[in-house]
Amino acid sequence: MAAEAEKRGGLSRRGLVVGGGAVLLGGAAYTQRDTLGRWWWRLPGTEKPRREGEVDFPGAEWVAASPANWRRANRPDDYRIDRVVVHVIQGSYAVALKVFGDPGHRAATHYVLRTDDGHVAQAVRELDVAYHAGNRSYNERSIGIEHEGFVDRPTDFTDNMYLASARLTANICDRHGIPKDREHIIGHNEVPGADHTDPGPHWDWPRYLRMVRDAKPVPSPSPTPSVTEAGDGS
Helix, strand or coil, rough: CCCHHHHHHCCCCCEEECCCCCECCCCHHHHHHHHCCCCCCHCCCCCCCCCCCCCCCCCEEEEEHHHEECCCCCCCCCCCCCCCEEEEEEECCHHHHHHHHHHCCCCCCCEEECCCCEEECCCCCCCCCCCCCCCCCHHHEEEEEEEECCCCCCCCCCCHHHHHHHHHHHHHEEEECCCCCCEEEEEEEHHCCCCCCCCCCCCHHHHHHHHHHCCCCCCCCCCCCCCCCCCCCC
């Protein structure tokens, strides 16, 4: 088991060869192997390719969050993704995208859904760590989905939004091997240490989980995704 863990960490106990030199790991330094193992993808030629405006969910509109509101990563190679976190904005779709584009906001989710038609915007790549959960470990292991509306206004949770969100969550779960259950699909209020209440008491979890499990596969993404600059919404 220990040998397998070393392989997954990407480093051996002897050391990591970088640019012809060796960084030796021994004694107390070796206890940092797991952390150092996440750096391997930063070496030339190991990072996944990226294209501006590329989306992870077919049909999503790319509306970029400010780089101050997320951290560049290479998931799931550096951090395993095993949770989906459901959020409610306490405001409008346009306002959410606007504040996610503000570097002073210091928070963003990967996706934002609109109430009336279920339209999906992607603000952060799934490769990267969005600052959405209020818990570093959960940020690193999860994908955050923001929903337009207010927790105390159940009419905001329309059929269109439930359907679109369920299709998105099912697609995320299928691609990352996440079980479609309440242990792995959680509310923001269920994140350890969270001080938020969303998605609130009116979010219909039994209905939502049924829709996630019943969702049909989504076609592959279009090679030419839509691109919008953050803050363009009104």
